[in-house]
Amino acid sequence: xxxxxxxxxxxxxxxxxxKLPGSRCRNCGELYLxxxxxxxxxxxxxxxxxxxxxxGRLIAFTAIHIAPTVMLEAGYSVKNPYFAGIVQLAExxxxxxxxxxxxxxxxQNIKIGSQVQVAFIERSGSEHRALxxxxxx
Amino acid sequence: MTNRxxxxxxxxxxxxxxxFGSFPDLDTRDLFVxxxxxxxxxxxxxxxxxxxxxxxxxxxxxxxxxxxGHTAPLMADWVGLTPIPATRIEDACASSGVALRQGIIAxxxxxxxxxxxxxxxxxSNLPTEEVTDTLATAGDVxxxxxxxxxxPGFYAAMATAYMHRYGATPESLMQVGLKNHDNGALNPKAxxxxxxxDIMAKKKARAQQKGRAIPAWSDEMDFLHDDRANLVIAWxxxxxxxxxxxxxxxxxxxxxxxxxxRYTDHPIHIIGAGxxxxxxxxxxxxxxxxxxxxxxxxxxYDMAGVTPSDIKVAEVHDCFTIAEIIATEDxxxxxxxxxxxxxxxxxxxxxxPRPINTSGGxxxxxxxxxxxxxxxxxEIWHQMRGEAGSRxxxxxxxxxLTHNVGGTGQTAVVHVYERRN
Ligand SMILES: [Zn+2]
Numbered sequence: 146x147x148x149x150x151x152x153x154x155x156x157x158x159x160x161x162x163x164k165l166p167g168s169r170c171r172n173c174g175e176l177y178l179x180x181x182x183x184x185x186x187x188x189x190x191x192x193x194x195x196x197x198x199x200x201g202r203l204i205a206f207t208a209i210h211i212a213p214t215v216m217l218e219a220g221y222s223v224k225n226p227y228f229a230g231i232v233q234l235a236e237x238x239x240x241x242x243x244x245x246x247x248x249x250x251x252x253q254n255i256k257i258g259s260q261v262q263v264a265f266i267e268r269s270g271s272e273h274r275a276l277x278x279x280x281x282x
Numbered sequence: 283m284t285n286r287x288x289x290x291x292x293x294x295x296x297x298x299x300x301x302f303g304s305f306p307d308l309d310t311r312d313l314f315v316x317x318x319x320x321x322x323x324x325x326x327x328x329x330x331x332x333x334x335x336x337x338x339x340x341x342x343x344x345x346x347x348x349x350x351g352h353t354a355p356l357m358a359d360w361v362g363l364t365p366i367p368a369t370r371i372e373d374a375c376a377s378s379g380v381a382l383r384q385g386i387i388a389x390x391x392x393x394x395x396x397x398x399x400x401x402x403x404x405x406s407n408l409p410t411e412e413v414t415d416t417l418a419t420a421g422d423v424x425x426x427x428x429x430x431x432x433x434p435g436f437y438a439a440m441a442t443a444y445m446h447r448y449g450a451t452p453e454s455l456m457q458v459g460l461k462n463h464d465n466g467a468l469n470p471k472a473x474x475x476x477x478x479x480d481i482m483a484k485k486k487a488r489a490q491q492k493g494r495a496i497p498a499w500s501d502e503m504d505f506l507h508d509d510r511a512n513l514v515i516a517w518x519x520x521x522x523x524x525x526x527x528x529x530x531x532x533x534x535x536x537x538x539x540x541x542x543x544r545y546t547d548h549p550i551h552i553i554g555a556g557x558x559x560x561x562x563x564x565x566x567x568x569x570x571x572x573x574x575x576x577x578x579x580x581x582x583y584d585m586a587g588v589t590p591s592d593i594k595v596a597e598v599h600d601c602f603t604i605a606e607i608i609a610t611e612d613x614x615x616x617x618x619x620x621x622x623x624x625x626x627x628x629x630x631x632x633x634x635p636r637p638i639n640t641s642g643g644x645x646x647x648x649x650x651x652x653x654x655x656x657x658x659x660x661e662i663w664h665q666m667r668g669e670a671g672s673r674x675x676x677x678x679x680x681x682x683l684t685h686n687v688g689g690t691g692q693t694a695v696v697h698v699y700e701r702r703n
Contacts, residue, residue, distance in 0.1 A: 153424045179425055185561075205569045207438035208517040209430055213414050216430045223513070229430040231439060231564045239564045241429035252517045257446040275428055 151180035160274045163265040165199050168192040178238035197234050199263030206230035208252040218270035232261055232278045246279040285584045289390045291539030293549035296325035297663035302530035302648030303473040304406040311360040313531035314402050318361040321533035326546040335394035337368040338385050340378025340401040341652035346416045347405050374420035379655025379686030379695040383555050385536045399534045401656030405527045413527050420689040422562045434524050436690045437602040438516035443569040448619035452518040456506045457625045458603035459522045466642020468673035473648030478502045523603040528648035532656035550666050554698030556581025563690045572691035575612040579696045586698035590614030594679045595665045597658035599687040600643040609685050637675045655686035666701045
């Protein structure tokens, strides 16, 4: 991956291969998810590829009933809501993702701070995998 | 962060707005004409439009909402301002708050003496799904939207984080909607000129008229808990936690302090201006506060030389009920985690010690996104000059504030206003 540019295309290719790619600044050591070509912290362009393990913790979530087009096409609706959330990875960075493994009609059953594990899900209407995290406990 | 001052004093010398609402027969230009006329009427000594040096138009997305780009010269044409410079400013829902700041910068720099700041948006042409998609483009389309987030979804996630940390409940959020509907009922320009109790009565009357079962809500909270009457949009946010889909326009006339007397003997000076940017919500250290708003607020307070306790009236960006609670903390009116308690205790009511969103806020007045920032300044203009009618806050409103947020806080812009006579 290091010979490639750290673009969204590269990120999506990795999701399709069920990998979670980040990039680390060789100058200041900061780790980024998704991978970035330039370090916003020290402005160095010297970045190296680094895969993340996919273990994390849920820090915010919502059960979405009125869905955007992309999720309507994936089969979600008022009657079939889903969770979106923010996950902080064990390595430090945080990212937005769909949250799975809990019934979204029962949002009280999901707790902030829950342990989650990365999942690379297929959605109808898309040829690419999407980033998701499954609630473990 | 350097404590800068405005190089040349700037004042509001006029302000007006169209009605906010859903207007199938009116295009953006018509709404802007309404705002322009209302602004012109507000100028005590009259305005010759030839005095205007620059037009800034805040607008989020006429391209996606209406299929119309390059809107600023069009607005200039429709109110007879060509050939002056006309420029559109886009910072999502903060577009016209930022346009106001650009107007201040233009006058402070000496490049202009009189600037017209407009805000416009016409959202109701699109069906709800497409409005949802269009608003979501204010987030990161590559790294936030694929998660399934919508705009209500982002704020709902902030709400769950806030509730988890501080113990607020969905009922705390509902109190914001109740208060803002109480205020909006007194604002003739508001989209919902009705208290929630009035809306309930109207729904009951309609059910009766159509021979359907009359809903048996015992009170407002019972209504707000009814999944059919107040559907969940993005849990814990329901319909009455969300600002509506709106059409509207606002117009604010700025002049250099040294010539403001040509237009009025009662100008409203803008003594503090702050703006900041921020990263995506997931990249911030704390989803229960909006860091850009805190920074913009500090800039504006420092520039003005005032503190939060000096602010008599504030219009803050309540695109969602949780957003108002967070805004009142970010502006320093309440400690972190105390904003929801303040609402529950009624401190932010119009007759309370800390009136917030006397206009009805975006929730009740309406949220034509690109017009909302300028619309906030219009309310401050009326409140500070004692012209807010039945919703006028009592006492000497000598210092006031507006807080306008774009996206989930990737942009925030804050202004502090002063009346000297
Ligand atoms: Zn670095």
